[in-house]
Amino acid sequence: MNTNLSGKQITAVGLMLFALFFGAGNMIFPPFLGQDAGTNMWTAIIGFLITGVGLPLLGVIAISKVGDLQTLGNRVHPVFAVIFAVVLYLVIGPLFAIPRTGTVAFEIGVVPFLPEGTSTGIWLLVFTIIYFIISAWLSMNPSKLVDRIGKLLTPALLTVLGLFVVKALITPLGAPQAPVGPYADGAFFKGFVEGYLTMDAIASLVFGGMVIATIKGMGVTNTKSLSKLTIKAAVVAAAGLALVYLSLAYIGSTSPEAIGLHENGGSLLSAAASHLFGSFGSVILGLAILFACLTTAVGLISSCAQYFNKLMPNLSYKTLVIIFAAFSAVIANVGLTQLISFSVPVLVFIYPLAIVLILLSFVHNLFNGYALVYRFALIPTGLIGLVDGLNAAGVNVSAITEVLDVLPLFSQGLGWLVPAIVGAVVGYAIALVVGSAKNKTVPSNN
DSSP, X not given: OBOOOOHHHHHHHHHHHHHHHOSHHHHHHHHHHHHHHGGGHHHHHHHHHIIIIIHHHHHHHHHHHHSSHHHHHHTTOHHHHXXXXXXXXXXXXXXXXXXHHHHHHHHHHTGGGSOTTOOOHHHHHHHHHHHHHHHHHHHTSOXXXXXXXXXXXXXXXXXXXXXXXXXHHHSOOOOOOOOOGGGTTOHHHHHHHHGGGGOHHHHHHHHHHHHHHHHHHXXXXXXXXXXXXXXXXXXXXXXXXXXXXXXXXXHHHTOHHHHOOOSSHHHHHHHHHHHHHTHHHHHHHHHHHHHHHHHHHHHHHHHHHHHHHHHOTTSOHHHHHXXXXXXXXXXXXXXXXXXXXXXXXXXXXXXXXXXXXHHHHHTTTTTTTBHHHHHHHHHHHHHHHHHHHHHHTTOOOHHHHHHHTTSTTGGGTOTTHHHHHHHHHHHHHHHHHHOOGGGBOSOOOO
């Protein structure tokens, strides 16, 4: 029985995981953060790295210890496990993340080459139809594609991005400007919440299972070895993500002087590439982003189709692939800026739940795995997250927010943190008093 992998194999798996993570949000949000944070970029990017790199790493580690998302959700309640998984798969699937890969690929890979003043609507429609037809076709059997990308395309992509950063260091676009909006006096917390938009923390709960399956396919079946190797691969992916985020945020922070302000990170990055390398830079960047987004789309379509095939066996995997790809093509045509604005309220609601679930999994054995701990922590988290989500959607909930404003960090979007901790403590105390085995969750694998 094989219980280990070579360094080369672990790196290949890590780069595969990086390729799955590295898609739309990974490219567009860091430079936009850098632009708006300006001189406060380093403070903002630290917050961003916590939710954009640290949490995805913890998410993969959490899944490596329990096996899959369903088992993790069962620690709360079997009904919660299904509902949470369905919502999560829809958010990182056809509702937001999959369509976003298409719009970002279009924004960076096509728009810069259209004649000035051209209406992009019809071009976006044509592009997304072709893009999602290819995505669906590749998703029918994605394993070989992902393997090739992990070994070949991802290193090439990192090399291309490295060239952009080196060029930006040698010939700076300009000096960072004064921070705007929330970045002026709350850069860290704004960056922390912006990290939600990558969707990587919730995606990690899905991709963790894919990494485990990949390592199993290499002949490793021992549970402890699987967990250990999955963690090593996750560290490789996290290091790659951190490097990319820091680089792109730097480019964004120095860009306004040379290319002006942009309404999203896609157009900003494209303009920066043109400024640094001319039309050649736009071509290379466009191709790199196209394949990066395509890889993520294939991984997400495949994951969603596999999950819903288990949930609804009457629908075949291939049928679900076609359904998700077609639906994503329709959603993608609302445009990148609009798609981001629609996704923010949902992410503000679901992200805190995922964070608390991930963090509790690391102290699962310390509180004897009591389900009440999970439930009492997640209930206030979900309620406050719902209020934050409604507020982000523009719904008037001022009467509620005025009451909740007494909570620590509420104005920074982290009002759920203290109630989650208090709820976990209360749940543990009640579980100790009740002392019944029915309050125990599914045993941990570690």
